[in-house]
Amino acid sequence: MGTQRPFLDPAMFNFVSDINCTDVPPRCVFGPAEGLDAPSSYHMDFYGPHQDLNFIREMESSGAQADDFSADCSSVEPSFYRGSSNSGRARRKRVITTVQRQAANIRERKRMFSLNEAFDELRKKVPTFAYEKRLSRIETLRLAIVYISFMTELLEK
DNA sequence: TAGGCCATCTGGTCCT
DNA sequence: AGGACCAGATGGCCTA
Numbered sequence: 001m002g003t004q005r006p007f008l009d010p011a012m013f014n015f016v017s018d019i020n021c022t023d024v025p026p027r028c029v030f031g032p033a034e035g036l037d038a039p040s041s042y043h044m045d046f047y048g049p050h051q052d053l054n055f056i057r058e059m060e061s062s063g064a065q066a067d068d069f070s071a072d073c074s075s076v077e078p079s080f081y082r083g084s085s086n087s088g089r090a091r092r093k094r095v096i097t098t099v100q101r102q103a104a105n106i107r108e109r110k111r112m113f114s115l116n117e118a119f120d121e122l123r124k125k126v127p128t129f130a131y132e133k134r135l136s137r138i139e140t141l142r143l144a145i146v147y148i149s150f151m152t153e154l155l156e157k
Numbered sequence: 158t159a160g161g162c163c164a165t166c167t168g169g170t171c172c173t
Numbered sequence: 174a175g176g177a178c179c180a181g182a183t184g185g186c187c188t189a
């Protein structure tokens with residue numbers, strides 16, 4: 001977070017100064033999901049050493065599919081989507097296997113990872129103090145809104 | 158210790 | 174049918 005832009009206006013300066021001013025070390029992304037209520041079969045492949053940033057990056061760079069990492073999972077016990085219909089009609093239950101559930105979990109993790117990458121990119125574009133702690137996601141969004149509004153106003157003058 | 162933030166799992170819904 | 178997206182639930186970590 002060292003490469004932040006200088007503040008162009010006292011209003012922006014004041015806004016930024018309202019946000020937190022202490023430093024916090026970066027958190028570990030994709031830490032172990034211990035203590036969750038998922039069935040033990042869900043844990044066996046994905047709560048171990050796979051679950052870190054490098055693993056996700058390797059998956060993305062190799063173009064590997066989620067199923068590639070669950071091929072050794074012998075459990076195919078189905079789980080059910082207990083659907084409720086808007087129209088009152090009973091919906092067809094969607095049956096998924098344990099393997100499919102694991103694959104969906106991996107896809108969701110990758111999706112959230114790319115979302116966080118986008119937040120990191122946005123953080124770099126938004127002005128903050130160099131010594132400021134890392135902006136949270138909601139702070140990043142709100143500051144970006146104000147910053148864009150400010151720059152738009154500046155252009156219109 | 159409470160509250161904020163975040164990662165993860167999960168099931169529902171929408172879309173291809 | 175299956176993937177993407179979303180929101181709720183849950184638990185861990187950190188700070189005041």
